[in-house]
Amino acid sequence: MEVRIQRGSHEIGGTCIRISSGDTTILIDAGLPLSVDSAPLCPSDLVADAVVISHPHQDHCGLVETLPNNTPVYIGRVAKYLLEATRTFLRRPPLANEFRYITSWQPFSIGSITITPYLVDHSATDSYAFLIEADDKKLFYSGDFRGHGRKSALYDNIIKKPPVGIDAMLMEGTMLGRSNSAFPTERSVEKAIGTILAEQKNITFLISSSQNIDRIVSAYRACKRTGKILVIDIYTAWVLEQMKHVSNNVPNIDWKLVKVAFDPKRAATLRAPENRKMFGSFYDRANGNRVSGSELSTNPHLYLMLLKVPACLFMKRFANPDSPFTVIYSQWQGYLENSADKHSNNRAESFLRSIKDGKVAGAAFTYAHTSGHATLNDLKRFTFAINPKRLIPIHTEHAHQYSNHFKNVVELSDSESFLLDKE
Numbered sequence: 232m233e234v235r236i237q238r239g240s241h242e243i244g245g246t247c248i249r250i251s252s253g254d255t256t257i258l259i260d261a262g263l264p265l266s267v268d269s270a271p272l273c274p275s276d277l278v279a280d281a282v283v284i285s286h287p288h289q290d291h292c293g294l295v296e297t298l299p300n301n302t303p304v305y306i307g308r309v310a311k312y313l314l315e316a317t318r319t320f321l322r323r324p325p326l327a328n329e330f331r332y333i334t335s336w337q338p339f340s341i342g343s344i345t346i347t348p349y350l351v352d353h354s355a356t357d358s359y360a361f362l363i364e365a366d367d368k369k370l371f372y373s374g375d376f377r378g379h380g381r382k383s384a385l386y387d388n389i390i391k392k393p394p395v396g397i398d399a400m401l402m403e404g405t406m407l408g409r410s411n412s413a414f415p416t417e418r419s420v421e422k423a424i425g426t427i428l429a430e431q432k433n434i435t436f437l438i439s440s441s442q443n444i445d446r447i448v449s450a451y452r453a454c455k456r457t458g459k460i461l462v463i464d465i466y467t468a469w470v471l472e473q474m475k476h477v478s479n480n481v482p483n484i485d486w487k488l489v490k491v492a493f494d495p496k497r498a499a500t501l502r503a504p505e506n507r508k509m510f511g512s513f514y515d516r517a518n519g520n521r522v523s524g525s526e527l528s529t530n531p532h533l534y535l536m537l538l539k540v541p542a543c544l545f546m547k548r549f550a551n552p553d554s555p556f557t558v559i560y561s562q563w564q565g566y567l568e569n570s571a572d573k574h575s576n577n578r579a580e581s582f583l584r585s586i587k588d589g590k591v592a593g594a595a596f597t598y599a600h601t602s603g604h605a606t607l608n609d610l611k612r613f614t615f616a617i618n619p620k621r622l623i624p625i626h627t628e629h630a631h632q633y634s635n636h637f638k639n640v641v642e643l644s645d646s647e648s649f650l651l652d653k654e
């Protein structure tokens with residue numbers, strides 16, 4: 232079995248791994264880069280018998296639509312729904328790829344390569360690690376994972392019953408060089424949100440990804456505990472609607488403490504004839520559970536509103552020096568600090584930065600976020616349990632640090648070939 236990290240050996244994102252055995256070649260992940268310095272892939276890099284996607288983050292699956300025609304794409308069913316949800320709201324056509332759905336712990340074969348997905352805990356839902364077997368060799372790819380989210384039992388299970396006889400492991404190392412100590416677990420984020428809600432006299436805004444389902448559950452639970460109502464936008468409502476396929480425990484618009492804020496006049500996507508069948512009763516239910524702008528203004532202290540950065544100017548109407556509203560920034564802080572738009576005239580982002588810097592009267596800023604990625608300590612426990620003969624860094628900016636923490640590290644460069652039968 233030959234392994235080649237086509238991109239992602241020394242960066243976070245842009246992941247694309249080529250695995251070959253005999254006549255079979257597959258790609259694991261086909262991601263868009265997050266860094267502007269990342270080298271582009273050649274079209275020939277995307278030619279393979281099949282592509283297997285670990286999870287629905289753009290840095291792992293963003294190139295799916297550029298794959299050559301007829302390349303089958305293996306992905307989790309909910310992961311695919313979430314990709315389509317985003318496209319629908321961006322008014323992009325559905326993906327034309329041929330999708331085949333994977334199920335955790337059920338092996339499948341592509342030519343001479345057999346793959347077993349392991350469901351993992353990550354900030355994206357429906358995320359997998361993969362055991363990849365061919366030529367009597369075993370490769371384990373961690374995907375993006377962690378041990379401190381709401382599905383930490385999945386991490387514990389792998390530690391307790393690890394795959395055995397692993398010849399090499401590709402393991403992410405996003406957190407090398409980063410700290411997660413302020414909010415070590417998802418529950419600590421939930422607690423922080425609850426503390427703010429319990430004391431609020433004005434509205435609180437939560438800046439978070441709509442697809443970070445763990446975070447939305449945290450927000451909902453904090454609301455429930457403090458008697459507040461969670462307000463989401465129509466896109467988030469549709470994302471949560473997709474989660475009904477796999478769980479009854481994720482909040483959605485049919486729940487009493489969830490309301491939707493949207494302008495019916497601007498909800499054309501939902502009522503477009505080509506989308507009517509897909510949305511079914513969703514539009515009517517969302518409309519029936521809508522919260523108006525005037526209600527939010529009249530009783531702001533009752534609400535926690537999930538908001539995206541581009542919509543931040545909406546906050547202006549709640550500024551009140553006597554009882555400031557609070558913004559909880561609940562995603563990686565680097566997005567705000569390192570944004571390419573830092574000096575641009577993106578008004579929403581500048582406004583948010585002014586709040587952060589304490590320059591907006593009647594607004595307060597706080598931070599509550601836990602990483603989607605394993606801490607160094609959890610990476611160590613993971614590596615110890617799996618005990619691979621070789622450990623290959625991926626999805627990290629600090630590949631050279633692996634050998635300080637782990638045994639048998641093989642640091643590959645992008646495009647460098649590694650043969651598993653080489654001892």
Ligand SMILES: [Zn+2]
Nearest residue numbers: 286288355375
């Ligand atoms: Zn990810």
